[in-house]
Amino acid sequence: MFGFSEKTNLIERKETEYPLQDVKEPNLFRNLFPYDEPPKIAFNHRLVPINMPDEIWITDTTFRDGQQSREPYEIKHILKIFDYLNKLSGPKGIVKQSEFFLYSKKDQDAVYKCLEKGYEFPEVTSWIRASTKDFSLVKGVGLKETGVLVSCSDYHIFYKLKMTRKQALEHYLSIIKECIDAGIKPRCHLEDITRADFYGFVVPFVRELMKLMEETGFPIKIRACDTMGYGISIPGTALPRSVPGIIYGLNHHARVPSELIEWHGHNDFYRAVQNSSTAWLYGSSSVNCSLFGIGERTGNTPLEAMVFEYAQFRGTLDGMDPTVITEIADYYEKEIGYTIPPRTPFVGKEFNVTRAGIHADGILKNEEIYNIFDTNLLLNRPVKVSITNTSGISGIAHWINDYFGLKEDQAVDKKHPLVIKVKEWVDQEYEGGRVTAIGDKELEKIVVEYSRKVGFNL
Numbered sequence: 178m179f180g181f182s183e184k185t186n187l188i189e190r191k192e193t194e195y196p197l198q199d200v201k202e203p204n205l206f207r208n209l210f211p212y213d214e215p216p217k218i219a220f221n222h223r224l225v226p227i228n229m230p231d232e233i234w235i236t237d238t239t240f241r242d243g244q245q246s247r248e249p250y251e252i253k254h255i256l257k258i259f260d261y262l263n264k265l266s267g268p269k270g271i272v273k274q275s276e277f278f279l280y281s282k283k284d285q286d287a288v289y290k291c292l293e294k295g296y297e298f299p300e301v302t303s304w305i306r307a308s309t310k311d312f313s314l315v316k317g318v319g320l321k322e323t324g325v326l327v328s329c330s331d332y333h334i335f336y337k338l339k340m341t342r343k344q345a346l347e348h349y350l351s352i353i354k355e356c357i358d359a360g361i362k363p364r365c366h367l368e369d370i371t372r373a374d375f376y377g378f379v380v381p382f383v384r385e386l387m388k389l390m391e392e393t394g395f396p397i398k399i400r401a402c403d404t405m406g407y408g409i410s411i412p413g414t415a416l417p418r419s420v421p422g423i424i425y426g427l428n429h430h431a432r433v434p435s436e437l438i439e440w441h442g443h444n445d446f447y448r449a450v451q452n453s454s455t456a457w458l459y460g461s462s463s464v465n466c467s468l469f470g471i472g473e474r475t476g477n478t479p480l481e482a483m484v485f486e487y488a489q490f491r492g493t494l495d496g497m498d499p500t501v502i503t504e505i506a507d508y509y510e511k512e513i514g515y516t517i518p519p520r521t522p523f524v525g526k527e528f529n530v531t532r533a534g535i536h537a538d539g540i541l542k543n544e545e546i547y548n549i550f551d552t553n554l555l556l557n558r559p560v561k562v563s564i565t566n567t568s569g570i571s572g573i574a575h576w577i578n579d580y581f582g583l584k585e586d587q588a589v590d591k592k593h594p595l596v597i598k599v600k601e602w603v604d605q606e607y608e609g610g611r612v613t614a615i616g617d618k619e620l621e622k623i624v625v626e627y628s629r630k631v632g633f634n635l
């Protein structure tokens with residue numbers, strides 16, 4: 178790992194108490210969330226130290242948050258995706274866990290079948306309604322950990338639960354105790370933490386959870402859920418929106434060790450990836466993601482993005498095989514029927530496709546000029562040039578070489594008669610009013626036709 182020294186997660190400090198502030202009226206942070214205007218970002222210029230844990234990892238919510246936002250996967254899909262996650266995770270298990278619903282017989286069957294595979298990673302965990310019956314269900318299925326919803330903003334406490342903060346805190350504690358009594362490790366999903374009163378509710382509540390952890394010896398995970406995507410990663414922003422502030426505060430004021438902190442982000446303001454990286458950087462070991470970011474509304478943090486964030490932070494993929502990401506994308510498109518938006522980083526059809534002639538010219542000289550990394554090696558996706566009116570003669574030469582696999586002596590350059598003929602055809606198309614890109618199959622036909630005319634063997 179670069180630039181981060183060995184350290185303990187919890188620094189020595191004097192005990193500071195954060196009593197619960199049992200307010201009469203909800204604190205809706207109207208200065209930040211006026212509702213009839215876009216939300217606001219406030220700065221208090223407080224900087225907290227970067228504190229990346231010695232171990233970081235990814236957890237998966239494809240089958241929970243991911244599935245709740247789309248039509249359910251068939252069991253065969255779940256099993257195949259689970260295989261892929263295992264393969265991607267590598268021997269070190271960087272994709273550590275995956276969470277599953279247990280509501281229906283189908284959900285439970287999927288869990289049993291994934292467990293039968295006997296994989297160490299990802300570990301199967303559950304997501305349940307917090308009730309005695311559901312805790313015994315988790316136990317019965319043989320899972321060790323479950324997610325429990327403990328919504329923490331006043332939006333949820335006052336308006337959804339219709340409770341006071343004190344009532345909510347007591348209610349949540351009793352549920353978590355029940356979970357522990359049932360012998361299951363709780364993972365507390367602090368829903369809507371980026372709109373919650375951090376010192377008035379979150380810290381006092383999480384302190385109680387940490388006391389319970391000390392008393393019972395049961396690890397209690399704290400998942401910080403940025404339910405509406407309001408989190409801000411910029412240093413010096415004020416709580417409750419500050420991701421560095423939330424992670425630092427959980428770690429140092431609520432005393433949660435890094436390995437028990439997890440960030441769960443949403444992408445409503447395009448910040449999911451950045452916020453998850455920030456969570457890692459400021460002391461959360463775990464970031465919760467879903468494949469292709471499929472999740473409620475605008476989605477979650479894309480898991481594949483965090484594979485590459487991991488590699489960039491750590492300087493190594495640590496055994497993860499990123500070519501599996503391409504296999505998963507193909508599987509989603511061909512077998513599940515999900516269309517990945519073409520410009521999606523790492524997986525969209527166009528993510529490493531260039532159209533502009535000037536870029537194609539660069540690629541022809543040396544592909545590193547316009548490719549983010551060796552996408553062929555790391556993702557099994559060679560850099561591509563797609564032909565339009567702006568592709569130019571170099572773009573056409575690159576397309577022909579790539580499409581027909583022409584290498585070295587065989588490769589055509591921009592002076593080749595075939596390339597010149599095809600370029601004339603492309604120009605005529607656009608001069609004639611064409612506005613669409615030229616598809617691979619269409620161009621293949623034209624190239625084959627002109628190769629005969631110029632006597633070039635493809």
Ligand SMILES: CC(C)C(=O)C(=O)O
Nearest residue numbers: 242366368369402404
């Ligand atoms: C339902 C909760 C836990 C969640 O997924 C979120 O807050 O985004």
